[in-house]
Amino acid sequence: MAEADADQLALVRATVRRSRPRATQQAPAPTLPVARVAVDVPLVHLDRPFDYLVPEHLHDECVPGCRVRVRFAGQDLDGYVLERVAESDYDKRLTPLRRVVSAEPVLAPEVARLARAVADRYAGTLADVLRLAIPPRHARVEGEPPREPAPAVEPPGDPGPWRAYETGPAFLHALRRGAAPRAVWTALPGEDWPTCLALAARATLAGGRGVLLIVPDHRDASRLDEACRAVLGPDRHVLLTAELGPAERYRRFLAVRRGAVRCVVGTRAAAFAPVAELGLVVCWDDGDDLHAEPRAPYPHAREVLLLRAHQLGCGALLGGFASTAEAAQLLATGWARPLTANRETVRQHAPRVFVAGDDDAELARDPAARTARLPHRAFEVARSALATGPVLVQIPRSGYLPALLCQGCRGPARCSHCSGPLQRAGAHQPPACGWCGRPAAAWRCPTCDDTRLRAPVIGAERQAEELGRAFPRVPVRVSGGSRVLDTVGPEPALVIATPGAEPVPTDGYAAALLLDSWLALSRADLRAAEETLRRWLNAAAMVRSAARGGAVVVVGESGVPAIQALVRWSPLGWAERELSERRVAGFPPAVRLATIEGPPDAVADLERLAELPETAETLGPVPLGSDDAEVRLVVRVPKSDGQRLATALKVAQSIRSARKEPGTVRVRVDPVALA
Known part of the structure; x- marks a missing residue:
C-alpha cells in the first residue's frame, strides 16, 4: 500500500513539473550585465555578495545602491546592489534579478565600505550592519519633490x-x-x-x-x-x-x-x-x-x-x-x-567641590556622618544654596525602595513564588516582587524566620519624600524613570534626579549633592569608576562656578581616586591613570577583547573551531546564571591581533552556521560592560 502511494505521489510531482511553464531566458543588460548584491540573509556563512544577471528591462533602474528583490535559496529576499560589473566569477548561469524595488540609490558607496569594515571589526555580518544604517523604505516619500539644496553658510567670524x-x-x-x-x-x-x-x-x-x-x-x-x-x-x-x-x-x-x-x-x-x-x-x-x-x-x-x-x-x-x-x-x-x-x-569655571562623610572635624561634630545618607555638611550646603536657586540631588537608584533585606540575617528578601527580589513602590504599598509583581505582605524569611524588612538603599522617590520633610517649604521635583524633566527654572527647588535624567537649569544649579557614592562605585563592572565619574562630572558641570557661589558635595571617602578627580576637576588625568591601570591588568582599550556567550556545548564547539592567534588568552568559561544554562568565555589578544581575533571568531561562527549546529552563540567584540 505504501509503495502504491509513493508511486502515485511521484506521478503527481512529475505532472506538476511538466505543467509548469519554463522560464524564458531573459536578455541581459547591454552594458555591465552583472549586479553584485548584498542579500539580506542573517546566516554568517553567507556573508558575501552574490552575482545576479541584470535583465535588459531593468538596465536603467538597477543602479548601485538601489533596493532589489532576488531569488535566494528558494525564496524571494531583499538586497542592495553594491556594484555593476561586466563579468562574473561564477562559471554557471546567473539567476536574473526579480525586480528593482526602488531605483533610489539609498546605499552610498562610502557607507557600504564603512558597513563592511564595521562588520569585520565586530565579527558580524554586513546584513546586520545595513539594517542599522538604512531606514525602512517609505514609497510615498520617494515620490515627493526633492528638497532644495541648503543655502551656503558663512564662516564664523568669532570663535x-x-x-x-x-x-x-x-x-x-x-x-x-x-x-x-x-x-x-x-x-x-x-x-x-x-x-x-x-x-x-x-x-x-x-x-x-x-x-x-x-x-x-x-x-x-x-x-x-x-x-x-x-x-x-x-x-x-x-x-x-x-x-x-x-x-x-x-x-x-x-x-x-x-x-x-x-x-x-x-x-x-x-x-x-x-x-x-x-x-x-x-x-x-x-x-x-x-x-x-x-x-x-x-x-x-x-x-x-x-x-x-x-x-x-x-x-x-x-x-x-x-x-x-x-x-x-x-x-x-x-x-x-x-x-x-x-x-x-578651569578653576574660574568650576564649582567648589566638597567631600562629606570622612572629614575628622565633621566626624567630631557629627559622629554619624560616615554612615549618614545626608551628612550635616551636605544639609547645610543645600540649605544655604536654596536661598539663591535650585539644588540638584543625584541618586543612583530610581523608584522608592528598589531592594529589601531581611532585618534579622541581612539576606536578600525574595519572592516565595519565583525567587525574584522584593521591593516597595511607595510609602503606603506593601512589598512586592520585582519580577512577577505578587505582593508579599506576609513575607517570612526562610533562613531565620524573621518577618521584618530593611532597605539597604533607597530610590529617588523615597529620597524626595525624606528631603520634603527636611525642607518643608521648598518645592521638590523628581526626574527619572518614565518622568524625565527637560528644564528647571531659576527659582529655589530641590531637584531629585537619577544619573542622566538631570534637567538642564536655565541659570545653573546653586548646588549639587551627589549621594550614595559607594553604591555607584561598587558595581561589579570594569567601567564602574569611569561611568560614575562621568555621571558626577555631567551633573557638576550644571552647577554655577565657585565665583558665583556654586558648590558640589559628594558623600563618600576622600581617598577614592574618582572622588579626587572630581575635587581637582581633572577628567583627562584620571583617564590617563585608568588607561595605565588597564594596560597592567590587560583590559580594553589596552587590548582587544571578545566575549562568547551561549549554551556550554555551543561555546565549547566555537572555541574548538576558532583558530585563535597564538597570543590569545582565554578566560573561563564561567556560568552566567545560577542554573548553568549559559556560560561566558572571554578571549583577549594584543591590539595588533585584534582583527585576527575577530576574523577567527567569525570563521568559526560561519562553520557552525553552515553545519546548522544547535545552540545560539553571541559574540561581542570589545563589549561596553564586562561584569
Missing part, C-alpha cells in the same frame, strides 16, 4: 566659546580651510557645548564639507538641534533620531543622501548617515552606554565614527565633560590632540 581653549580657534580655522584635525575635547564646567559644536559645524560647512554630530539621546539631540538652528540658520541641517516617525525619518534620510543637506544631528544610528563630502565627525559624551548598539553586531558609535574618519581622511572630535580611557588611548598614540583649557581657566 565664541572656543576662545577659552588654548587650541580652540586653531581647530575652527583648520576645519574652515579643509584640513582634518582630530581632537579630544575636555569641555569646561558649565560650557554651552551645543553652541560649540554648532560653531564647529559652521566652520566645516563654510569650507564646503559635511558634518556629522552624534549625541547619546534625544534630549541632547534636541538641544543641539536648537543650537544648530540658531548658529547655522534654517534648513541647513537635519535631525535624525528614533523618535521620528518612519515617513519623516526616511524623508530626512533622503535629503541627506541626495546631497540637499550636509549637516546631520542624531543618535547612534545616524553615525551611518550618508553625508556628502564628510569633513568632520563628532561624538559627544562618548562614555555614555547609549552609544553602544544593543543589536548584533553591537557596534559602538564612537568606533564607527573613528573608522569613518580613518577611511575618508576627515576630521574627528570626541568631546565631553568627562574623558574615557579610549580617548586617552587616542591621545597616547598621537592619533588625536588634546583640546583643553589651562588650569586657571
